[in-house]
Amino acid sequence: MRFELALQHWEVFASGVWMTLHLTALCLLIGGCIAIPVAFAMLRGGVSGWLATGYVYLFRGTPLLVQLYLVYYGLSQFDFIRETWFWRPPAYLRSACIEDLMGWKVCAADFIPSLRSAWWCALITFSLNSGAYVGEILRGALKNTPKGELEAATALGLTDKQVRRRIHIPSAFRRALPQYGNEVIFMMHGSAIMSVITLQDILGVGRWLRAKYYVPYEGIVASAILYLVITYLLVFAFQLIERRYLRHLNIKAPGAERGWFGRSAV
Amino acid sequence: MKRIILALAASSILTAGAASAETLKVCAEGAYPPFSKTNEAGDLEGFDIDIANAICDEIGVTCELQATEWDGIIPALLEKKCDAIIASMSITEERKKAIDFSEKYYNTPARFVARSDADFTIDEDGLADMVVGVQRGSVHQDFMEKTFPEVELQLYGTQDEVYLDLQSGRLDAAIQDSIAADDGFLKTDAGDGFAFIGGNQNDPAIHGEGAGIGVRKEDVFLKYALSAAIAALRENGTYKEINDKYFEFDIY
Structure with missing residues (x-):
C-alpha cells in the first residue's frame, strides 16, 4: 500500500473536498427553496398539487445517475438548446469579469446556468433531485402535525396565516430534522456520481490517483476516508442541531420544563 | 524453441x-x-x-x-x-x-480531432482558450499534461464519452489514437463535421x-x-x- 501518494497530492484531494462540499451545499440550498413550495402544493392539491406530485414522483422514481446522464448527455443532443444562452453565455458576458475578487476571477457569465458546463449540469440535476426528496420529507412532516396543536393555536385567536407561519411550519420542520439530516448525507454521498461527468470531486480525485499511479486501492480508500470524516462531521452537526431544536421531544433534556412546545412555539 | x-x-x-x-x-x-x-x-x-x-x-x-x-x-x-x-x-x-x-x-500515431471548420493551430497559443478532452489514464493525458500544461483538460472514463462531448460542443478538441478516432468516430455518422487537425503527435518518451x-x-x-x-x-x-x-x- 502506498498511502504516501495520497498525502503527497493532498492539495488535489483538498480541491476534491471543496468540489464535493460546495456543490452539495449549493444543491441543498436550492433544493430547499424548491422543496418548501412543493410540499405546500402537494398538501393543497389542485393543479399545482398534481404538478408538484408529478415532479416528486419523477425525481424519486429514477436513479440520480440516470437523471445526470439525461441532463448532461441528453439535453446536449438538441441543437435548439445549444443555440441559446443556456448552452454558453454570450462572449460579452464571459469577458465582463472582475479579476482578483479575493483571489478569484468572477465573470457575469458565471451566474447564467450554462448546460455546456459539467458543474451547472450537476448543480441543476442534484438541486432538482434534492428538492423532490426534501419536498416529500416536508410534506410528510406538515401532514403529520397533530391536529390539536393547530386547533389550540386557532383557539388562541391566531389567524390562519399566523398559525401556518408560527405553529405549523416551525413544528413540522423541527420534526423533519432527523430525516433531513439523512437527506443531507445521502446528497453528499450521491454527489460522488458527478465524477462520471468529468468533475474532479473526492471520488474523481481518487480515480485520478488510481489511473496515474496504477494503485488499485489507495486513491479509492483515501476518498472513502474523506467521505467518512465528512459524514461523521455532518452527523455530529445534526446531533447538535437536533439537541437544540428537538429539545421539547426529549423530556429529560434541560429546558424541558419550559413546556411541551419549547420556547418559540407560542 | x-x-x-x-x-x-x-x-x-x-x-x-x-x-x-x-x-x-x-x-x-x-x-x-x-x-x-x-x-x-x-x-x-x-x-x-x-x-x-x-x-x-x-x-x-x-x-x-x-x-x-x-x-x-x-x-x-x-x-x-x-x-x-x-x-x-x-x-x-x-x-x-x-x-x-x-x-x-x-x-499507430496520436492526432487531434476538432470541428472541420476549426481554425486554431496545435500549439500553446492556438490551444490557449480551448477545452481538450482525453481519456483518463491514457498516454494522451500524459501528453497534454507535459506538452500543453496550461490548456484546460477534461478527463473522461471512456473514449466514447469524449466523442459525445466533442459532438455536443463541450470540447473544442480531443486527442487520441488516430486510427481509433478515424474508424470509431470520423467515419461514423456521429463524426460528420469533424476532422483531424494538425499532424501526428509523437513524443517517444510518452507515446512509446x-x-x-x-x-x-x-x-x-x-x-x-x-x-x-x-x-x-x-x-x-x-x-x-x-x-x-x-x-x-x-x-x-
Whole structure:
C-alpha cells in the first residue's frame, strides 16, 4: 500500500473536498427553496398539487445517475438548446469579469446556468433531485402535525396565516430534522456520481490517483476516508442541531420544563 | 524453441493458480472502437478482441475476456483479476514501472480531432482558450499534461464519452489514437463535421513504441509466450486476416 501518494497530492484531494462540499451545499440550498413550495402544493392539491406530485414522483422514481446522464448527455443532443444562452453565455458576458475578487476571477457569465458546463449540469440535476426528496420529507412532516396543536393555536385567536407561519411550519420542520439530516448525507454521498461527468470531486480525485499511479486501492480508500470524516462531521452537526431544536421531544433534556412546545412555539 | 516457450508459459499460468491451465484471463476494454467495443448483445468485439482470441489459440489456451474500466485496468492486472491486458495499451516507460509488456502488436500515431471548420493551430497559443478532452489514464493525458500544461483538460472514463462531448460542443478538441478516432468516430455518422487537425503527435518518451500486451512483472514466461504468439500470427497470416477485417493498411 502506498498511502504516501495520497498525502503527497493532498492539495488535489483538498480541491476534491471543496468540489464535493460546495456543490452539495449549493444543491441543498436550492433544493430547499424548491422543496418548501412543493410540499405546500402537494398538501393543497389542485393543479399545482398534481404538478408538484408529478415532479416528486419523477425525481424519486429514477436513479440520480440516470437523471445526470439525461441532463448532461441528453439535453446536449438538441441543437435548439445549444443555440441559446443556456448552452454558453454570450462572449460579452464571459469577458465582463472582475479579476482578483479575493483571489478569484468572477465573470457575469458565471451566474447564467450554462448546460455546456459539467458543474451547472450537476448543480441543476442534484438541486432538482434534492428538492423532490426534501419536498416529500416536508410534506410528510406538515401532514403529520397533530391536529390539536393547530386547533389550540386557532383557539388562541391566531389567524390562519399566523398559525401556518408560527405553529405549523416551525413544528413540522423541527420534526423533519432527523430525516433531513439523512437527506443531507445521502446528497453528499450521491454527489460522488458527478465524477462520471468529468468533475474532479473526492471520488474523481481518487480515480485520478488510481489511473496515474496504477494503485488499485489507495486513491479509492483515501476518498472513502474523506467521505467518512465528512459524514461523521455532518452527523455530529445534526446531533447538535437536533439537541437544540428537538429539545421539547426529549423530556429529560434541560429546558424541558419550559413546556411541551419549547420556547418559540407560542 | 517457440514450442518450449509456449509449454513453459502454459505451465506458468498453471502455477499462477488464478485460472485453470486452459484459460487465460484477459482484461479488455469495450468502449474504444474499432479496437474494442460492446455490441448490442453485450459481448466484446473488435480488433483487440480478435487478436486476443487468436493469441490464445496460438498458445493453446482459451481466452476469458473481461470488460474492464480503463482507468482501473492496470490495478486489475496487479490484483490478479486478469493475467494479461489486451486493450490497445501503449508501451510506455511510466507503465513499465508497474507492469511489463509483450512486444508491440500494433503501432499507430496520436492526432487531434476538432470541428472541420476549426481554425486554431496545435500549439500553446492556438490551444490557449480551448477545452481538450482525453481519456483518463491514457498516454494522451500524459501528453497534454507535459506538452500543453496550461490548456484546460477534461478527463473522461471512456473514449466514447469524449466523442459525445466533442459532438455536443463541450470540447473544442480531443486527442487520441488516430486510427481509433478515424474508424470509431470520423467515419461514423456521429463524426460528420469533424476532422483531424494538425499532424501526428509523437513524443517517444510518452507515446512509446506501440501497443503491447500488459502482464505482471513476475510472469516472464507468459510475456515471452505472448510475444512469440504475436510473431507467429504475423508469420502465418492470421494477423493480416484480422487486420484486413478492420483496416485498409497494415497497422503493425
